[in-house]
Amino acid sequence: MGIALTGSGSCTPQVSLDNHGLSQIVETSDEWISSRTGIRQRRLADAETSVCAIAVAASKQALEMAQIAPTDIDLIILATSSADDLFGTASQIQVQLGATKAVAFDLTAACSGFVFGLVTAAQFIRTGAYQNVLLIGADILSRWVNWSDRGTCVLFGDGAGAVVMQANDRDRLLGFEIRSDGTQNACLNLAYRPQPKELVPGVTIAQGAYQPITMNGQEVYRFAVKKVPEVIEKAIFRSNISVEEIDWLLLHQANQRILDAVAQRLKIPPEKVISNLANYGNTSAASIPLALDEALRQGKIKPGDTIAAAGFGAGLTWGATIFQWGR
Structure with a gap:
């Protein structure tokens, strides 16, 4: 199917x-x-x-x-x-x-x-x-x-x-590749911090709260510019197409320098890179579909266009999909 x-x-x-x-x-x-x-x-x-x-x-x-x-x-x-x-x-x-x-x-x-x-x-x-x-x-x-x-x-x-x-x-x-590496989990966190609470003598549980986001920006940047091009290349290979057949590069909107570095490594010209982070910042799981919808409604993406979409972030997790828009 x-x-x-x-x-x-x-x-x-x-x-x-x-x-x-x-x-x-x-x-x-x-x-x-x-x-x-x-x-x-x-x-x-x-x-x-x-x-x-x-x-x-x-x-x-x-x-x-x-x-x-x-x-x-x-x-x-x-x-x-x-x-x-x-x-x-x-x-x-x-x-x-x-x-x-x-x-x-x-x-x-x-x-x-x-x-x-x-x-x-x-x-x-x-x-x-x-x-x-x-x-x-x-x-x-x-x-x-x-x-x-x-x-x-x-x-x-x-x-x-x-x-x-x-x-x-x-x-x-057409194809996909997804990855995880828990050894780098500490680079980007929204962690629960437990506080001990004694219910009765000898029985202590943890009740706390989630803490604000913490991030090692340099490590996340290095991770993204190295791993994201690799996973896109694997997804392209699985799709049995070439990089030249990609009409649009649609990355998680985290940082323009990451978008530029990934495109440069893949030899994808800037005019094929979709970017709207200047107006919205990093919207996490929303960033790819938000940018996709905006590009569609602006008439940039046409039915049948081939899109390489890649996400990356906490976990650490990363992945890419190659798909064509429309039926």
């Missing part, structure tokens, strides 16, 4: 914080941030905005583009690291969409989440288990940022993106 990507949608909060505004919070400047990351501003969710709400908004757009009803969806996968409910948010999305026959679950692989979710959804379609899958990447990492740490707070923004994947006679998912 083949796979087609037939609809996309996205949603970002209305509130925008540019680099000048951020310089009022921490010691930084627009020049410092933009020269090191390429980010000019980011969208931030207010206290009333939930991951569920922006995910539902993005999903409705994707369903409309794909021209299918919520009741046609068999499976909903939410890629997120900032769920509204630690037990899962996908089922809330299912209810709000009215996707009454869909099974729904969360998938956590940080900034690689959308790519991992796409590969996971593909297996359900290929086996014939499901026909129509809604894949969402959504994160509100502003909840988990230390806003006095200029090494991390300048990077992240909030948003959601969604795609509809459908069973198709012609297979548009």
